[in-house]
Amino acid sequence: MQKRGQISNLSRFRKYRVIKPLALAISSIILASCSSNQEEVYVVETPEDCTYRTSMSYEQCEVAYKKALAEAERTGPRYDSAADCAAEFGNEQCHQSSSGSFFMPFMAGWMVSSMMNNSSRQSMFNPVYKPQADRSNSFTTATGRPVNSTALGKFTAPSDAVRKQAPTANTTLRRGGFGAMAASKSAWSGSSKSWGG
Amino acid sequence: MLRREIEPRKHWQKKAEEFGFNFHTIDGDIYWDERAFYQFSLEQIEQDIEDPTAELHQMCLKVVETVIADDDLMRRFCIPEPVWPLIRDSWQRKDPSLYSRMDFSYNNRHQAKLLENNADTPTSLYETGFWQWLWLEENVDSGVLARQADQYNSLQEKLINRFRELAARYPYQTLYLACSKGTDEDRGTVQYIEDCAREAGISCKFIFIEDIGLSEQGQFTDLDDNPIEWLFKLYPWEFMFEEGFADALLSSNTLFLEPPWKAILSNKALLPMLWRLYPNHPNLLPAFFEDELDQAADFYPLIKKPLFSREGANITILESPDNIVQHSDGPYGQEGFIYQAAEQLPRFGESYTLIGSWLIDDQPCAMSIREDNSAITQDGSRFLPHIIFG
Numbered sequence: 001m002q003k004r005g006q007i008s009n010l011s012r013f014r015k016y017r018v019i020k021p022l023a024l025a026i027s028s029i030i031l032a033s034c035s036s037n038q039e040e041v042y043v044v045e046t047p048e049d050c051t052y053r054t055s056m057s058y059e060q061c062e063v064a065y066k067k068a069l070a071e072a073e074r075t076g077p078r079y080d081s082a083a084d085c086a087a088e089f090g091n092e093q094c095h096q097s098s099s100g101s102f103f104m105p106f107m108a109g110w111m112v113s114s115m116m117n118n119s120s121r122q123s124m125f126n127p128v129y130k131p132q133a134d135r136s137n138s139f140t141t142a143t144g145r146p147v148n149s150t151a152l153g154k155f156t157a158p159s160d161a162v163r164k165q166a167p168t169a170n171t172t173l174r175r176g177g178f179g180a181m182a183a184s185k186s187a188w189s190g191s192s193k194s195w196g197g
Numbered sequence: 198m199l200r201r202e203i204e205p206r207k208h209w210q211k212k213a214e215e216f217g218f219n220f221h222t223i224d225g226d227i228y229w230d231e232r233a234f235y236q237f238s239l240e241q242i243e244q245d246i247e248d249p250t251a252e253l254h255q256m257c258l259k260v261v262e263t264v265i266a267d268d269d270l271m272r273r274f275c276i277p278e279p280v281w282p283l284i285r286d287s288w289q290r291k292d293p294s295l296y297s298r299m300d301f302s303y304n305n306r307h308q309a310k311l312l313e314n315n316a317d318t319p320t321s322l323y324e325t326g327f328w329q330w331l332w333l334e335e336n337v338d339s340g341v342l343a344r345q346a347d348q349y350n351s352l353q354e355k356l357i358n359r360f361r362e363l364a365a366r367y368p369y370q371t372l373y374l375a376c377s378k379g380t381d382e383d384r385g386t387v388q389y390i391e392d393c394a395r396e397a398g399i400s401c402k403f404i405f406i407e408d409i410g411l412s413e414q415g416q417f418t419d420l421d422d423n424p425i426e427w428l429f430k431l432y433p434w435e436f437m438f439e440e441g442f443a444d445a446l447l448s449s450n451t452l453f454l455e456p457p458w459k460a461i462l463s464n465k466a467l468l469p470m471l472w473r474l475y476p477n478h479p480n481l482l483p484a485f486f487e488d489e490l491d492q493a494a495d496f497y498p499l500i501k502k503p504l505f506s507r508e509g510a511n512i513t514i515l516e517s518p519d520n521i522v523q524h525s526d527g528p529y530g531q532e533g534f535i536y537q538a539a540e541q542l543p544r545f546g547e548s549y550t551l552i553g554s555w556l557i558d559d560q561p562c563a564m565s566i567r568e569d570n571s572a573i574t575q576d577g578s579r580f581l582p583h584i585i586f587g
Contacts, residue, residue, distance in 0.1 A: 003242060003585055005351025005562075007330060012392050015217030160369040167424040172410035177442030178432065179407035182377040185528040194382040196320030196431055197463075 039159040041111040043128055043139060043147065053153075054112050064125040068110035072127040073097065075142040075166040076104040090132045105129050108139055111147065113162050114154060124163055142166045198305045199236045200545040203342075206231065206335055218328055220382045229324060230579040231332060235550070235566050236586050241305060242349045242564070249309050249480045250299055250554045250561040253471075256478070257314060258559075260470045261288060261461045273486065274466045275504055275532045280438050283446050284457045292456035293363060294558055295390075295429070296322070296356065298565070301480075301552040304543035308479045309552065311471070312540070313502075317455050317463035318431050320382060321580060323389040325555060325565040326352035329582035347585040352555055352563035353393065359557050360397030367427060367452070372399050373419065375406045376431040383431050390429060406432045415448035427452045434460035435505045435532075465504045465535045484537040490518075496538040498522070503530040512573050514539060525573050542572060551578070 044050040050061035079085035082103045085094035089105035097104050107127035116123065128139035128147050137149040143166055147157040182195050206212070209231065213221050221229035264270040265288050271281055298319035303309040330350055336342040374391050376383040391401045402419065409425065410418040417425040428451050430437070437443065438460070446457075461467065468484035475481060483496045493499060501513040510527025515536075542549040549572050553565035569578035 002347055003239070003350065004330070004333070004348045005354030007327070007353050009396060012396055013216055013327060013389075015215070164369045167426065168412075168414050168416060170412035170414055170416055170418050170422045170424050172412050172418045172422050175410040176407055177411055177445065178409055178437060178440050179377055179405075180440050181436035182406075182432070186379070194320050194380055194386075195377050195433060195436075196318040196383060196386065197315045 037159045038156045039162050040114045040150070041147070041155050041157050041162055042114055043109045043155050044112055045109040049109075050112065054114075056112070064110065064112065064123070068107065068125040068127050071110075071125070071166065072104070072107040072142070074168055076107070076127065076169065077129065077142060078102040078104055078169050078171070088131055088133075089129065093130075111155070111157060111162050116163075124165060126161060126166060142169070198241060198303070198543075200233055200548075200550075201236055202233045203231065203336070206332070206339075209332075212331070212335075213328075216327075216331075217388065218323065218385065220385055223382070227579055229328065230568070230581050234581055235583040237349070237583060238587050239347070239585050242585055245303060245305075245309055246301070246349070246552065246554050246564060247561045250556060251559070253299060253311055253314075253480055254297070254556055254559050254561075256471060256475055257316070257462050257467065259474060260467055261458055263474065264461050264470065265458070270470070274461060274464050275435075276460060276464075277438050277443070280443065280446060280457070284460060287453075287456040288458040292452065292458065293366070293454075294456055294459060295359060295454045296558070297459075297462070297556045298322075299554045299556075301554055302540040302542050303552045304550075309554075310482050310540045311468075311480055312482070312537075312551070313465060314462050314467055315553075317459045318433050319553075319555075320386050320431070321553065321565055321567075322352070322386050322555075324580045325553070325563050326350065326356060327389065329565070329580075332582045333584060342584065343586070345586070348583065349585055350563040352557065355557040355560055355562045356390075356393045357396045360394045360399055364397055364399050370399075370427045370452075372401050372427050372429060372454075373425045374401060374403050374429045374431075375409065378405045378407055387429070387431050390431075394429075406430060409442070411442055411445050415445055417442070417445065417449050417451050425449075425451055427454075429454040433505070434463070465502050465506065468502075468537050469535050482538045482540055484535060487534055487536070490536060493536055493538075498539040499536045500539050501534050501536055503527075503534055504532045505529055514572075523572065548579075 042053045044053055047058060047061040047065045050056060050064060051058045079102055082094055085103040085105060094103045094105050108130040110125045110127050112125065126141060128141055130139055134140065139147040141147065141161045145158050145161040147155050149155050264274060265285055276284065296319060297314060297316040299314050300312040301309040302312055330348065333346065333348050337344055337346060372394050374387045376387045391403065394401050404419050408420055412418050419425055430453065434457060437446065469486045471481055472484045485493045497515065497517050499515045501515055503511045506512065506527065506529040510525060511529040512525045513521055514523040516522050542551055547570060548568040551567045553567065554561065555563040564583060566581045566583050567578045568581055
């Protein structure tokens with residue numbers, strides 16, 4: 001039996017003829033087309049609204065609402081001042097985070113997939129927001145992904161924004177916590193050696 | 198196992214440039230060396246390299262299981278106590294591994310003997326999986342080598358398939374890839390891994406290990422403050438355990454490649470542990486901890502190796518308990534040493550030859566050959582291609 005495997009796409013590994021910005025442009029087109037994987041969702045504002053629009057029971061909708069609120073607290077946009085937040089989301093549209101250290105917009109509603117069975121404990125109910133600048137019939141996710149209306153009172157959103165948990169909002173406090181050992185040991189060898197083996 | 202000279206491909210340097218292989222010459226010395234190749238029979242590959250590699254890997258996993266369950270052994274492996282939970286959790290969760298390289302001393306007259314296991318940060322991956330593959334392809338196409346010449350090398354195919362499995366397991370995750378600044382070789386290896394991950398449909402971002410940030414929520418972040426949830430790091434675990442962000446390893450939810458449990462395998466204490474669990478195994482060399490040297494009397498000469506040494510640094514050869522024959526310098530060794538029976542590397546002409554046997558997860562898949570003018574293989578040793586013929 002042959003012991004040598006296949007290499008099917010040599011061009012992926014060719015670097016020379018690819019000019020950098022072009023490569024970036026191509027990869028962002030690919031990314032854009034991957035992420036354009038859209039999915040139909042309902043956007044609901046309250047447990048009552050959720051019961052009315054979706055096939056979920058009131059109890060399920062209440063659970064979903066609590067989940068969405070917790071997600072909003074964890075992942076929502078953060079601002080240092082109430083004024084900064086209001087500038088984006090409007091007056092009276094922001095509140096102080098429960099930790100008290102920043103200001104966040106109220107969630108405008110949350111997404112319920114129209115394609116999935118939403119009763120499992122793993123179901124995602126990601127919050128959406130309404131920036132002032134956006135047109136009336138649309139929302140955005142915590143990370144700024146668009147959620148646009150379709151004709152039938154439903155919305156479309158990127159699949160991963162519906163089904164995947166958004167990342168925790170981060171403020172980086174410090175960098176450079178890794179790499180010190182390599183720096184001290186390369187001072188010994190004087191040349192740029194591999195840290196592999 | 199034969200060494201054969203061959204005419205280097207015309208314009209191969211140009212080819213290297215085209216494919217971005219820019220560390221074929223290191224500090225002016227030849228690293229990629231296609232003035233010769235090694236030839237093996239299929240039987241040698243399958244019985245002497247591939248099968249023992251699969252078996253040794255399973256034995257190594259047994260060592261991980263044993264060490265993780267035993268605080269005294271964790272201490273012997275010099276793993277700092279604060280990161281024990283990180284390692285234990287990653288093992289209990291069965292965090293997936295990507296790849297390893299075992300180094301063997303082998304020639305056709307003797308069984309392959311395991312010298313060490315580079316299970317955390319193996320390099321020469323690109324040269325093995327891609328570049329020597331292309332060397333054979335072109336030499337067969339131009340009629341220099343016979344059409345039926347084969348190579349023990351399904352590394353790239355298996356690596357991409359492994360990434361496809363991981364992509365299915367962690368959908369929508371961005372894979373961050375990191376190495377240290379200022380090393381072309383590591384940057385090249387990481388680029389290759391990124392290319393393979395992209396080929397499997399994973400979205401990837403590169404970051405230097407020095408640029409990783411820590412957020413107030415205890416997450417590792419990239420330069421735009423995005424959380425790093427999945428990180429391939431070509432940077433040793435034993436360094437990360439000692440550095441400023443060591444505590445944050447526990448609070449972050451980052452999934453690492455290689456997983457933290459690999460720190461047990463890349464540690465030279467693996468060698469005396471294997472000998473303890475599998476004494477006299479035909480693919481093992483006798484190996485001992487410092488306080489077991491009374492059992493080593495029959496096995497001189499011994500090689501004294503630091504637990505965490507890399508690329509042949511700080512190695513001492515002991516002819517007898519107090520006769521040092523050869524010594525290599527380096528910045529390692531504060532953490533202690535192990536002793537392994539010396540196995541003379543086979544010599545072909547002026548060169549000592551070392552076999553690297555690769556695995557993707559637990560699947561043996563490829564071989565690499567290094568030659569050195571010294572009996573201790575170091576960073577500057579040359580990489581030669583191989584074929585299977587007959």
